[in-house]
Amino acid sequence: MLKQIGSFFVVLFFAHAALATPVLSGDITYISAPDDAAHGSLQSGPASQGAYPEFTVFFWEERQNVHLPHDVRVNVNLPGVYDDVSDLPGFDSLPFLPKGKLVSSYMLHFDPAIDPIVSGSVTFESTMMIVGVIAKKGINGDDKLYSLTDGILGAAQTSYASFPNGRQLEFGSGDSFSLSDDMLTLSFQFKSNGAGFDEIRIITMPVPVPEPGSGILFAAGLSVVAFRLVRRRG
Secondary structure, eight states: OHHHHHHHHHHHHHHHHHTOOOEEEESEEEOOOOSBOSTTTTOBSTTSOSSOOSOOEEEEEOOOSEEOSSOEEOSBOSOEEEOSGGGSOOGGGOOEEOTTOEEEEEEEEEOBSSOOEEEEEEEOOTTEEEEEEEOSSOTTSSOOHHHHHHHHHSOTTOBOOOOTTTBSOOBTTTBEEEEOTTSOEEEEEEEOOSSSBEEEEEEEEEOOOOOHHHHHHHHHHHHHHHHHHHHHHO
């Protein structure tokens, strides 16, 4: 019985963590996962002919609470500033998320008709932390980190681009991002030339730190169970 109650509170905590909404700031707009994320489908800016006349980066939730079916490679998983390709680990030493890890995924997508510079940030609550970022296809050009994770982490209803050179940041040409020391905030700057588009896949996991109230509730639940066990034995 004690084990069952403990499991209940663990499930309750992770369910709450999954519902936490990231805080967005800067040139960024939250949207529902689109049907089409191919080049030209989600443009913004004065020349876009779309619903967003101002330049904006689109942000949407992808798959949530997924147990990885196999190891997943990412570009980075540590705090720091990434504004040059030399800041990324080499292809042979790319970090990976291990099989079985429970993760959620989010997408940043910037596809302007011309070449502005935009910036902003995404901050997660303390119950979630960033554990991996995909911002470039692969160091050697063969390993397309985006397409390899679309089927696992991408939104089920979204058709993702197969545009060979567009789905990545162009480090050294105005694109950059950083991860805060606590791994709760990703800040970005994008500069697109209109020929391609910028995307960052953000992968998070729950942080098993109970909230103050949940500890009291858990203790109360254990007290009730203990009292009943004592009565039965008596």
